[in-house]
Amino acid sequence: MKLDVKPHPSVAFYKTLVYLYPKAYRQEYGSHMVQVFADLLHDASRNGARSVMQVWAIALLDLVKTVIEEYARGGIRMTKSSFTLLSSFLLMLGGLFWLPVSYGQFEQYWEDPFGGPDILFEIGQKFMGPAMLLVALGLLGFVLHYGSRLSSLIKANLIISNSIIGTMAVLGIAGDLMLLPKTWEWAWYFFIVGMIIHLTGIIILGICALRCQLLTRFNVAFLLIGLPFPIYMFVGLIVQLMHITPSSALNDGFSAASLAAMGLGWILIGYAFFKDQIMIKKLQPSL
Amino acid sequence: MSKSKQVSEKDLLPLTPAVFHILLALAAEEKHGYAIMKEVEVNSKGQFRMGPGTLYGSIKRMLELSLIEETDERPDPEMDDQRRRYYKQTPFGAKVLKAELQRFNDLMQVAKSKGALGSI
Numbered sequence: 382m383k384l385d386v387k388p389h390p391s392v393a394f395y396k397t398l399v400y401l402y403p404k405a406y407r408q409e410y411g412s413h414m415v416q417v418f419a420d421l422l423h424d425a426s427r428n429g430a431r432s433v434m435q436v437w438a439i440a441l442l443d444l445v446k447t448v449i450e451e452y453a454r455g456g457i458r459m460t461k462s463s464f465t466l467l468s469s470f471l472l473m474l475g476g477l478f479w480l481p482v483s484y485g486q487f488e489q490y491w492e493d494p495f496g497g498p499d500i501l502f503e504i505g506q507k508f509m510g511p512a513m514l515l516v517a518l519g520l521l522g523f524v525l526h527y528g529s530r531l532s533s534l535i536k537a538n539l540i541i542s543n544s545i546i547g548t549m550a551v552l553g554i555a556g557d558l559m560l561l562p563k564t565w566e567w568a569w570y571f572f573i574v575g576m577i578i579h580l581t582g583i584i585i586l587g588i589c590a591l592r593c594q595l596l597t598r599f600n601v602a603f604l605l606i607g608l609p610f611p612i613y614m615f616v617g618l619i620v621q622l623m624h625i626t627p628s629s630a631l632n633d634g635f636s637a638a639s640l641a642a643m644g645l646g647w648i649l650i651g652y653a654f655f656k657d658q659i660m661i662k663k664l665q666p667s668l
Numbered sequence: 669m670s671k672s673k674q675v676s677e678k679d680l681l682p683l684t685p686a687v688f689h690i691l692l693a694l695a696a697e698e699k700h701g702y703a704i705m706k707e708v709e710v711n712s713k714g715q716f717r718m719g720p721g722t723l724y725g726s727i728k729r730m731l732e733l734s735l736i737e738e739t740d741e742r743p744d745p746e747m748d749d750q751r752r753r754y755y756k757q758t759p760f761g762a763k764v765l766k767a768e769l770q771r772f773n774d775l776m777q778v779a780k781s782k783g784a785l786g787s788i
Contacts, residue, residue: 414720443719
């Protein structure tokens with residue numbers, strides 16, 4: 382790609398994600414990785430939104446794998462501030478990973494480019510375990526950073542909420558890796574109950590965040606994460622009790638919207654968390 | 669002292685798919701990162717795709733092992749972005765690629781003798 386070609390708007394986000402790599406590696410190769418990614422997106426954008434999403438999906442999975450590899454090779458030397466900074470990126474990345482899960486809900490209405498009967502849904506599901514794991518890890522840093530401003534009760538609530546999603550992530554990834562029996566009938570019920578407990582914790586945190594202005598921006602995003610999915614489940618339950626069968630399009634649309642809201646919410650929280658830390662660093666230049 | 673003097677080509681086999689494909693992509697001429705990616709995609713008929721992280725992680729390790737090196741040469745400076753880095757195979761890299769291809773060939777012979785190739 383020539384320099385005068387305007388890069389795809391989402392390249393800026395990838396550039397931010399490259400901060401996840403160790404500093405030395407990033408300084409040596411970061412700009413070249415961004416250039417290659419911009420070239421990939423430039424070519425993919427000629428083939429439409431699906432190709433762009435495919436490039437993003439490959440790049441995200443590649444990013445998670447290679448960030449771990451680079452840290453493992455270099456030896457992990459992490460301070461509290463570098464861990465909390467990393468956590469803000471993990472929350473953003475976790476949020477981004479929820480978006481393919483949401484996208485997969487529409488599978489049956491769109492033409493399948495890969496040929497399988499429900500392959501988009503299946504691909505979307507593969508992002509769910511990593512998304513939950515990234516959020517769980519990101520929340521650890523969040524508690525570490527904001528813990529002093531939270532009451533013991535809210536902290537305990539957050540730790541329970543985080544343990545639940547962490548456990549679900551590990552079981553979800555184990556399931557994806559075929560480490561669990563395939564016909565795991567109660568997995569779905571475990572997921573629903575786990576999500577409700579986790580999201581209740583996030584709603585409680587959201588109310589507290591709004592009251593005490595925990596973050597400098599986007600405090601309402603906790604409610605964006607926490608509310609839609611339980612509402613979807615509650616409405617679904619009422620509809621079932623009333624023996625009404627909603628159209629699949631409506632059901633899947635509602636489900637996709639609640640998952641997309643969750644993804645968007647974590648991206649906003651991660652970004653606000655990141656900006657708060659940058660602001661503190663600017664206020665304390667000597668630290 | 670370069671690692672190529674300490675490590676023989678056999679020590680590096682089998683190569684990871686990324687390293688093998690990058691060496692193959694650089695067999696004929698020097699290329700920058702994105703050109704390597706496109707070449708790998710063509711050579712593998714679209715079956716092997718790398719993300720930017722795998723590409724540059726592999727390049728970093730290949731530079732450390734002296735399998736490839738950076739080059740200042742530009743195929744056509746007017747057509748290209750000067751900030752790009754170009755890479756080319758080293759003589760040691762060429763030897764490693766040849767040894768890997770020889771390994772594939774030996775495996776093909778074994779498969780052939782066992783009738784595993786069928787009608788291929």
